[in-house]
Amino acid sequence: MPAVTNISCYRFARMDGLKSLRERLLAFCKERALKGTILLAPEGINLFVAGAAPAIEELLAELRALPGLEDLAPKYSASDEQPFSRMLVRLKKEIIAFGVEGIDPATYTSPRLEARELKKWLDEGRPVVLFDTRNDYEVKLGTFKNAIPAGIDHFRHFPEAVAKLPAELKDAPMVTFCTGGIRCEKAAPFMEQAGFRNVYQLEGGILKYFEEVGADHYDGECFVFDQRVGVDPGLRETGSAVCFACQAPLTVEEQSDPRYIGHVSCPHCFRSDEDKMAERIEARHAALRQVTVPLPGSQPYENRRPIRIPGELDGKTILEVLEILFAHISRDEWLAHLEAGHILDPRDAPATPDASVRAGEQWTRVMPGVVEPAVNADVAVLHEDEAILILDKPAPLPMHPSGRFNRNTLVHFLHAAWHPEKPRPAHRLDANTSGLVVCARTRHFAKLLQPQFSRGEVEKLYLAKVHGHPAEDRFTLDASISDEPVALGAREIDDAGQAALTEVTVVRRDDDGTALLEVRPLTGRTNQIRIHLWHAGHPIVGDPVYLPDGGRGDTQTLSPEDPPMCLHAWKLRFTHPRSGERVEFDAGPPTWSIPG
Template identity: 50%
Template sequence: MSASTAPAASPESKSPIINISCYKFVALDNLEDRKSAIRRRACELNLKGTVLLSHEGINLFVAGPPEAIHLFVDFLRSDLAFADLQPKESANEYQPFNRMLVKIKKEIIAFGIDGVVPAQKTSPKLSAKELKRWLDEGRKVHLLDTRNDYEYDLGTFDNAIKMGLDHFREFPDGVARLSEELKNEPVVMFCTGGIRCEKAGPYMEMAGFSQVYQLDGGILKYFEEVGGDHYHGECFVFDQRVAVDPSLQETPTTQCYICQAVVTAEEQQLPQYVPGKSCPACFCEESQSMAELIESRHAEIQRITNPLPGSEPYLNRRPLNVPQRCANMTMIEFLVDLHPQVGRDEWLRRIADSTIVPTEPVRRRRRPKWVPEPLPLSPERIVREGERFDQLAPMSVEPEVAADICVLHEDDELIILSKPAPLPVHACGRFNRNTLRNILNLVWFPCRPHIVHRLDANTSGIMVLCKRKRVASIVQKQFENRLVGKTYLAKVHGHPSADKLSCEASLAREAAEGGIYLIDPDGHEASTAFEVLQRFEDGTSLVRAFPRTGRTNQIRAHLWHLGFPIVGDPAYLQGGQLGSSHTLLPSEPPMCLHSESIVFQDADRKEQKFEAPAPEWATTERSELA
């Protein structure tokens, strides 16, 4: 190939853009050399489009200023293999392609049928003028549209046969569905530019069709030479124009960004068409779309939790982070202060067994290489604020949890769940993989939903998650500023004498032994209102709680303080007694506390209210009374 030294077309040129399409079936070799030469010349001329090369020939769609296009065609024709190229041309005001691609493919039009070699044999070609004459005369002929269904639906010849294709590779199946009568009658095939018919014709002859013709140059050549007679609609083209009319001018037809369906000007006026979001072909009601999404989430939750992620033995790394209050303590002092329930002797044993190790930092560029400390660590080693350690638990198998997480709502910003119990929200103690946080990360991967508030492991009910950090910060601030409306259901021991009561007792700033927060006049202020819903014959009552503040264990501690501890609570017991704050097993009787509803504002400051279905312990009692 040789190239003219004419200057490249300027990208600032205001001349019209010429679109050319062309193909030729011809045996080619030296594909890499041809690819490099074609790409180099196209870039010199500032052209854009696609050129496909294979051992069976060339297929191209290229656009650019007229002078540049003509130079490019001359360049291609300088190769003897392409000397007789006859591109079809059309014009428009903008560049319909984003970049210049030159690719080597197995076939220049995918078909995948052995024995079909257009360079050696193809069906007789019928010119556009000859086809028009046949149709004007009313000659008996079957017009066969070899294109895909969405192309056919946009526009085709009058009375053309639709083959029911989603891809040209399905053409053999479409031929098998044709009437046997067509095998002995004239059939004129057509497609956009003619290339598909080059392979479709020989295949039909192999299948026993005796009078097969192909429209030379396809629909575009027909438009160019004779216009739109005997044709209705538009013609789909494979560039940003989407479709052209019989005068080869771009039409208002577009393609849906989501499903790639063709959207006509009339369909663009329908409410189902939202640019970038939906079209009449892919639109479904928001409720239906959400229902389908939620169904898929539940299926994924079922897959992830059967078996539970923590049911197989693994090396569990439990984090031990040094808070400010523990800065400059010895290692043993820090551990005893952080988890006093374990005991000093047990911590010393774990240190000696090298199960307490420094957390390996995340490697980053330009950071000095991390040098691990010798193990075991010294119990007298001084710890620094913010320092991180891991407590290793080899061959860990986590206790079972309830995993029937129910997705109540999901949109582009929010996920609303009903959390079962017992199920820890975050990693803690014996739980790392069998946590809501870990399960959600697996189900929504690669998204990591932001949990903006907490529920105790033994508390069931509504939880709010956000998909974006910006939205999470907006919602989280509402929790911090006590702007979120919340209600809880609780089944308690005893019958309160009044139907409405409240508790303003302050709660301790730090957890006592067993992880329990006690009533402390010098602690954090806390306020909860209660409403008695039912009093039962077994001595229990169903109450609704309205927390005005959000302290840890607030509802549980306040009901215990009032003398009405929650049924099943392992920490706040009857008779003013205390147990320990631990996660129950699914096989144990539940702690009867349920987050019933929540009201907050979304990122657009619109009020959102969600409710979680009541658990069995609440619905059973109420239905029996009813």
């Protein structure tokens, strides 16, 4: 014989003194080892309680002694184990949350239809519309044949579901039903208010129907709000469970599905790694749009740039330091900055030209009213895991603050969109170069990732569109490149510079006099691909610095309206800093590389 008796019931009745009643009922139930939930509200009582049969009857006697609850008639069922973990008595505004004014089951309810009468109607094939007022996850376990589900995830949304019903149903016989009848006490009168003229409510709900009629005209089982999850038409506990993650009820068959992982997922909420990645990327793109529209550097702001004093300049004046560190700016300009109070000492006080500096100090350059040039902010996230972030960087977009750019930079965008994280790019691309950028998500992974670039262990493949047709299909460029920049930060071919090696393969030679190349830089010098191809007589189309015929341009960073510089970081292959496996990423070819 089952050891536990389960009861469920409700009653709409005027109730007061609820706080003291709550304390009394809680103590009463705990003394008798009863467990479950009792909801008390000014409109009535709703309860689900389980325990030993004598204790259950004592509780019913206690409740029936309250005004308005004299004829409290619960539904009984039995279970081998206690379905509840504790005893709760809660005070609520409503015993069934609905939130619609003017619905008062204590004074009016729609006509009630007994279970046996409904079965008779269905047996006779009478035209009747069965309307399931329960939530979608409850309907999933079972419902009456041909019933119309409300299609809601909370009873508060029931009015919206009624508004969607076809107008022709307003004259049809409508029978609302739910688990135990309580929702229909409000649902059916609401439907009458909405203009439905022939509404009934199933007395006692599905559980009472099971008790009196059984399974006739019903498919499946009934969801119940305790650890049993579901009961069959014999009111016996079924093998159904509830997903820990999404709370969806699960049949025995669904629990055998490989997507059901205890405390993790079920067939209804399971997401593949690809799905999870797509969701993360969509969220990241939304965050990037939020921090880049409008561009953060498009509105005037005060930009403060640090000036760190190197050891060899110890004891010099700040004016001398500025002239040495920033040789491209004239002495007169620095004097004007100092006079305007735009150079601050380590205490944030305006500096005089003859103020002495000390090695290791940090001074500050204040740049008021800064408005940065526009950039292309259409950053695409291609991959994200716990260790790395793979981006397709648009152009023009500087990666780091420099020159005229501070906020309109990739790093600023990332720090704003990933806050409080600060993704760290593991390498650099020119502002005018598009394509793959690898970032580490933490300092730990940066220490494992960045050295791969400096040691030349990362395989890099670029696409470049160049002026002229190279004579050979495959060739290698090995001219050394200077360490020190010249105008516009450019570098030069210099035999005394750093060794540089670039492998080139011609993909095609086009009729317009340009050629598409696959380029593999085997070393990582600044501007290496651009300089090598320029020096070989095949400068990159759109390069604003390294021009055809050996010329030099006067623009460092293009504007978004300019024709693009046709250099694209296409593919990367490196060792993943967490798994230790070689991984490869592909940004796809840019539009300028596609024929036609």
